[in-house]
Amino acid sequence: MFWNREIECMPREQMRQLQGQRLVALVKYVYDHVPFYRKKMDDLGLQPGDIRSIDDITKLPFTTKQDLRDNYPFGLQAAPADRIVRIHASSGTTGNPTIVGYTRKDIEVWAECVSRCLTAAHMDKNDRFSVSYGYGLFTGGLGLHYGVENIGAAVIPASTGNTEKHLKLMRDLQITGTAATPSYMLYLAETMDKLGISKDELALKSAVCGAEPWTEEMRQEIQNRMGLKMYNIYGLSEVVGPGVSYECDCQHGSHICEDHYYPEIINPYTLQPLPYGESGELVFTTLTKEGMPVLRYRTRDICSLIDGTCECGRTNIRMSNILGRSDDMLIIRGINVFPSQIESVILSLEEFEPRYMIVVDRVNNLDTIQVQVEVRKEFYSTDTVVELSLKKKLAGKLQSVIAIKADVKIMAPGSIERYQGKSVRVIDNRQIKNKFVK
Ligand code: ADP
Ligand code: ZN
Numbered sequence: 554m555f556w557n558r559e560i561e562c563m564p565r566e567q568m569r570q571l572q573g574q575r576l577v578a579l580v581k582y583v584y585d586h587v588p589f590y591r592k593k594m595d596d597l598g599l600q601p602g603d604i605r606s607i608d609d610i611t612k613l614p615f616t617t618k619q620d621l622r623d624n625y626p627f628g629l630q631a632a633p634a635d636r637i638v639r640i641h642a643s644s645g646t647t648g649n650p651t652i653v654g655y656t657r658k659d660i661e662v663w664a665e666c667v668s669r670c671l672t673a674a675h676m677d678k679n680d681r682f683s684v685s686y687g688y689g690l691f692t693g694g695l696g697l698h699y700g701v702e703n704i705g706a707a708v709i710p711a712s713t714g715n716t717e718k719h720l721k722l723m724r725d726l727q728i729t730g731t732a733a734t735p736s737y738m739l740y741l742a743e744t745m746d747k748l749g750i751s752k753d754e755l756a757l758k759s760a761v762c763g764a765e766p767w768t769e770e771m772r773q774e775i776q777n778r779m780g781l782k783m784y785n786i787y788g789l790s791e792v793v794g795p796g797v798s799y800e801c802d803c804q805h806g807s808h809i810c811e812d813h814y815y816p817e818i819i820n821p822y823t824l825q826p827l828p829y830g831e832s833g834e835l836v837f838t839t840l841t842k843e844g845m846p847v848l849r850y851r852t853r854d855i856c857s858l859i860d861g862t863c864e865c866g867r868t869n870i871r872m873s874n875i876l877g878r879s880d881d882m883l884i885i886r887g888i889n890v891f892p893s894q895i896e897s898v899i900l901s902l903e904e905f906e907p908r909y910m911i912v913v914d915r916v917n918n919l920d921t922i923q924v925q926v927e928v929r930k931e932f933y934s935t936d937t938v939v940e941l942s943l944k945k946k947l948a949g950k951l952q953s954v955i956a957i958k959a960d961v962k963i964m965a966p967g968s969i970e971r972y973q974g975k976s977v978r979v980i981d982n983r984q985i986k987n988k989f990v991k
Contacts, residue, residue: 554672554673554675554865555669555672555673555866555867556665556668556669556671556672556673556704557665557668557669560812560869561669561808561866561867561868561869562866562867562868563812563868563869564868565868568811568812568868568869569606569607571812572607572811572812572815572840573605573606573607573608575812575840575841576604576606576607576609576610576815576838576840577601577604577605577606579838579839579840579841579842579846579848580594580601580604580613580848581601582631582846583631583846583848584601586631586632587628587629587630587631587846588628589620589624589628589629590614590848593614594613594614596614597612597614599612599613607815610815610817610838610849611817611826613838613848613849614848614849615824615836615848615849615850615851616629616847616848616849616850616851617850617851618651618791618851618853621651621652621791622649622651625649625650625651625652626649626652627652627654629845629847630654630844630845631843631844631845631846632654632656632843632844632845636656636657636843636844637654637655637656637844638655638656638657638660639654639655639660639695640652640653640654640655641653641655641690641691641692641695641790641794642690642790643690643691643692643789643790643791650690651790651791653692653790653791653844653845654844654845655844655845656843656844658841658843659793659842659843659844660699662793662813662841662842663696663699663700663793663794663796664699664700664702664703665703665810666700666793666796666797666799666810666813667696667697667699667700667701667703667786667795667796668700668703668704669796669799669808669810670700670761670784670786670795670796670799671700671701671704671706671730671761672704673784673799673800673801673802673808673865674730674759674760674761674782674784674799674800675758675759676701676704676706676729676730676759677704677705677706678704678705678706679706680706680707680729680730680758681706681707681709681726681727681728681729681730682701682706682707682708682709682728682729682730682731682732683708683709683710683711683719683722683723683728683730683731683732684697684698684701684708684709684710684711684712684731684732685711685712685713685719685731685732685733685737685741686712686713686732686733686734686764686795687712687713688710688712691790692788692790692793692794692795693732693764693794693795694710694712695794696788696793696794696795696796697732697761697795698710700796706730709722709726709728711731713737716740716741716744717744717748719741720741720744720745720748720750723755723756723757724750724754724755727755727756728755728756728757729756729757729758729759730757730758730759730760730761731757731759731760731761732760732761732762732786732795733760733762734762734763734764734765734886734887735762735763735765735767735771735772735775735783735887735918736765736886736887736919736920737886737887738760738762738775738779738783739771739774739775739918739919741779742774742775742778742779745778745779752778752779752780753780755779755780757779757780757781758781758782759781759782759783759784760775760779760781760782760783760784761783761784761786761799762783762784762785762786763785763786763787763788763795764795764887765884765886765887766874766875766876766884767785767874768918770918771918774918784799784800784801784804785798785799785800785804785807785874786798786799786800786807787799787807787872787875789852789854791847791850791852792814792837792839792847792850792852793813793814793839793842796810797809797810797814797837798810798814798871798872801863801865801867802865803863803864803865805859805863805864805871806859806863806871806872806873806874807871807872807874808863808867808869808870808871809869809870809871809872810869811869811870812840812841812869813839813840813841813842814837814838814839814840815837815838815840816835816836816837816858816870816872817835817836817837817838817849818831818832818833818834818835818836818856818857818858819833819834819836819851820833820834821833821834821851821853821855829857829858829859829860830857830858830859831857832855832856832857832873832876833855833857834851834852834853834854834855835852835854835855835856835872835875836849836850836851836852837849837850837852838850853882854875855875855876856872856873856874856875856876857872857873858870858871858872858873859871859872859873883911883913883922883979883981884920885913885920885922885957886919886920886957888955888956888957890922890955890957892911892978892979894954894955895909895911895924895951895955895959896909896978897954898947898950898951898954898955899924899926899947901950902946902947902950903929903932904928904929904932904943904946905926905927905928905929905947906926906927906928906929906966908926908927908964908969908971909924909925909926909927909969909978910924910925910926910969910970910978910979910980911923911924911925911978911979911980912924912925912980912982913979913980913981913982913983914982914983915982915983920983921960922957922959922960923959923960923961923962924947924951924959924960924961924962925962925964925969926947926961926962926963926964927964927965927966927967927968927969928943928963928964928965928966929966930966933965933966940963943961943963944961944962944963947961948960948961
């Protein structure tokens with residue numbers, strides 16, 4: 554049930570000492586190798602020697618997504634090029650994508666953390682495990698893949714798409730575990746119904762799910778339909794990828810691999826640290842990373858931290874489910890979308906006005922997105938054939954550019970509300986219910 558009992562059940566004082574030693578080494582390392590951090594620390598009048606224990610972490614500067622973009626592509630990389638063995642890139646939305654380089658040791662540490670997660674989800678070397686996260690620049694596919702190999706289970710690199718073939722393999726190979734976004738799990742369940750495959754024909758025991766927020770209702774629905782137990786896995790590329798935290802059987806928060814990723818919760822407005830139990834913005838410091846370590850990286854994810862020994866025996870701090878993000882990014886069925894991307898698509902077509910409204914909702918546990926958009930006068934018609942062709946054109950372009958299937962609603966010129974100040978362009982009707990944070 555434990556992959557690394559010593560670390561996962563380490564007494565608090567001992568953990569803080571370990572974190573302190575690692576932080577001291579990290580600060581010296583980034584000060585010497587990353588001009589960006591050296592400057593930030595110099596500006597604060599801070600020397601590496603000022604950091605002596607984990608308590609000193611609050612003296613250090615924060616890092617934001619914008620810092621990563623401004624230093625594109627390799628500005629924050631600490632290790633020399635000859636030690637980097639892999640590079641991932643996160644979506645790249647409004648501007649430059651975020652580039653993250655990993656050394657061999659970084660990949661090993663990542664696999665170790667994913668192994669803890671898989672073991673907590675009762676997977677071991679006897680299991681056959683399919684990875685239905687996308688393989689590619691996204692960290693999900695390869696992140697899980699290396700973890701599965703590390704525990705000695707047989708990995709089936711199914712990736713996304715190919716859903717029917719994947720289900721056939723699940724049945725024929727008697728696959729016992731899988732990793733996917735909760736939305737994709739639901740899609741798998743729907744496809745099972747379509748193909749007439751019953752859960753009794755499958756041997757699935759556990760699913761490790763994350764990359765997007767999900768509800769308890771969604772968990773129940775999928776567990777019932779697929780006859781397995783679902784475990785949360787959380788992570789982000791800027792820190793490492795999936796495996797930063799994971800659920801145990803108690804499912805009262807996700808245990809953070811805090812020997813590698815030190816968590817803090819801050820008030821996103823005052824930037825002051827908040828105590829355990831209070832919701833705020835989650836911040837991580839990568840204590841052992843070599844390729845692209847980050848000091849106090851602001852995730853923009855809102856949650857709280859839970860301390861104390863868990864009923865499972867683990868002492869590692871837990872984080873509650875993510876309530877939402879503090880910025881404007883939308884996560885639709887596991888895909889990150891910025892309203893500005895939708896705007897770019899709309900504006901690339903001559904038929905549409907830059908007047909639009911994005912309505913996001915969750916229907917039967919699946920995210921839906923409607924893009925209401927005004928048509929330019931010269932193209933506007935009440936003829937349904939014209940309307941349909943406009944709809945198709947925009948929906949097709951949206952899908953090809955941002956991989957989102959949106960319902961397009963054609964609006965008459967001038968019908969979308971105008972604002973004097975800032976426009977409201979997104980209505981998000983989803984409510985991420987959370988059982989831990991009120
Ligand atoms: P990108 O999609 O930008 O390439 P990531 O895949 O690294 O980047 O996305 C990380 C983000 O996904 C997190 O900051 C968080 O908002 C969301 N996320 C990941 N795992 C979970 C989870 N288990 N629950 C809720 N949100 C999650
Ligand atoms: Zn636990």
